[in-house]
Amino acid sequence: MTDAAATTQNVGGARSLLYHVILCAVSLVMLYPLLWMLASSFKPDDEIFGNASLWPDSFTIDAYIRGWSGLTVSFGTFFWNSLVIAVLSVIGNVISCSLAAYAFARLKFPLKNFWFALMLGTLMLPYHVTLIPQYVLFLNLDWVNTFLPLVVPKFLAADAFFIFLLYQFFRGIPRELDEAAIIDGAGPWRIFWSVMLPLSVPALATAAIFTFIWTWDDFFGPLIYLNDASQYTVQLGLRTFVDSTGKSDWSALFAMSVVALIPVLLFFGIFQRLLIEGIATTGLKG
């Protein structure tokens, strides 16, 4: 190895160390607040403010007990409500979006391009435009203060994002597979069910996970449609908590915030590769 080459390599090593220092510093600054919130949820109240330490001097789970039953309705109910809405939304989105995506990706029918263009158009439409008439519609159907306004739209493929995601994925599946199935006498439903869906598990999983997380985090929908505390989702429960006891009981508020984040963190821990690939390939806003 010549001297020059050796020098370049050393510079490379120093530079790569510098990059790691930068990346670690950024990660630390970004994640410190989250870790601190976790730590604070185990601290007694007077230890939280003005204290940046990540280790509680006196460790206590009181805040979780206080927070869990801090409102007239327990967080267990909020959790159950959020779970019901999120699971139904996942089922609805996966079924309805994959059906529409299959039609756009594989089938020929009149007005296809017209509908496809409109579907893409809805990706840009701010939901505020449909908000008020939808509210009036659901009010007239007597659906306000039930889960229906939050769940039924998912069964009608209202999240065009996922149609697009699955459409992209279906188009990547070789057509020879459909054609082989057609020769075997399979119709569109058979092809959809036994060729496309089994091959699309990663895309379906991505759609399912994002639907779960977005529904879990959704605040605006429940805020508008759910009035009764027994119907509240975790996000609404948390907000009520802020408004009522929150300002005096930070540790309990943090404890419930941590609890509210747990499902999302779990999904992140288990499926982060799928999530990141989903964003990289389709540009989902994540």
Place this chain on the structure above:
Amino acid sequence: MTTTAQIPLTISEPEKRSRRRGSLSRTLVSYSFLAPWLIGFLGLTLGPTLASLYLSFTNFDLLQDPQFIGLANYQRIVTNDVKFWHSMQVTFTYVVMAVPLKLAFALGLAMVLNRGIAGLPLYRALFYLPSLLGASVAIAVLWRQLFAKDGLANVALGLFGIEGPSWISDPNYSLYTLVLLSVWQFGSPMIIFLAGLRQIPPDVYEAANIDGANKVQQFFKITLPLLTPVVFFNGIVQTIDAFKAFTPAFIISEGTGGPIDSTLFYTLYLYQEGFAYFRMGYASALAWILLIIIASFTAFSFLTSRYWVHYND
């Protein structure tokens, strides 16, 4: 007679009919796949969009039937609504600050990560985490504490001997805490930038090195031009998203947009008009103005894109 002659050159009438029936049934099958989306589109998107356009020309409080009042809502919004202009100013300030900062962070870190760094998946995942959590109420709650008078941010500043203000409750600073919250979520555009950087062939840089181009020249002459489609995409998605921001402002200001309307995002104002005061016609007009702003922005971006977005084909 040859065998080919037996194949009829014209399609017989019954055959035609059965083919037509075949294509009709194929259409029906196709539409059966499309049906859920189509019902949803007509009933929950197109219908309501047109209905809200109509409502925007009316006075409507849910209790009585909408009364047609022509352009009065729009007229009042533009000429006689201080809150509207104020919320516009807040929202535009937010968009103009948050989107470029967020994209700059995303691009900068994507470029560092693209250097073949060991541990890339771990860093990528850590940076992405805030994007996934950012929209939740829990994070807004955390933000409120971080930037309180005796919050974590001021404890950190205190280490440098700086006494920070009460960020959240000071109208001069409250909006910036929300900008920071948005920048904190740079992870998802970063992942998209990273995917874009991977598409740039390394031999372009090798050629530039041989020609003696330095790193800065390489960034402006190679990386950035080749990445413009991704910048374009991220820019549009993030801008539209920023216009629609709601939850953090709602939680941090307890639904008021305060202090002194300093965080009165457009969507928050719309929500107040529609669901706190039940001025549904007025709120519909506000929604249509938002739609027009977003549509003009998108159209403008697409129209100008051919002057600055380089597609590689």
